[in-house]
Amino acid sequence: MARHVVATVDELPPGTRKFLEIDGRPIAVFNIKGEFFGLLNRCPHQGAALCEGPLIGLAQSRTPGEVEYTRLGEIIRCPWHGWEFDIRTGQSYCDPRRFRAKAYPAHVEPGATVVKGPYVAETIKVAVESDYVVVEL
DSSP: OOOOOOOOGGGSOTTOEEEEEETTEEEEEEEETTEEEEEESSOTTTOOOGGGSOEEEEEEOSSTTOOEEEEEEEEEEOTTTOOEEETTTOBBSSOTTTOBOOEEEOOOOOHHHHHHSSOOOOOOOEEEETTEEEEOO
């Protein structure tokens, strides 16, 4: 799995999202209370730009007539038909067995590990011979 740097932590404060395209795929990265999550920006129902929908909470009920509203800002509602998905997992709350939004792992890494990378500049052997600097190619 290839790693892609998408933003600094400062560019994506809690409660915000960032849209980008990685390898031709529309992705949104969310910061939920300091945790980062990636989601394919396509609703599995009919293909709407899922991540452009409103962030909402989860309405749950243990008994008739009582509704508890939890997990504020952790559920995304599709702007076309109102289907709701868990940003943490991509699970649908409308039809969890048939539909799931593609979730991508996102996390924070120290800058030193990101910069280190696999990038290595080509080096060329240099030697001093009888007062002349010689480069070998």
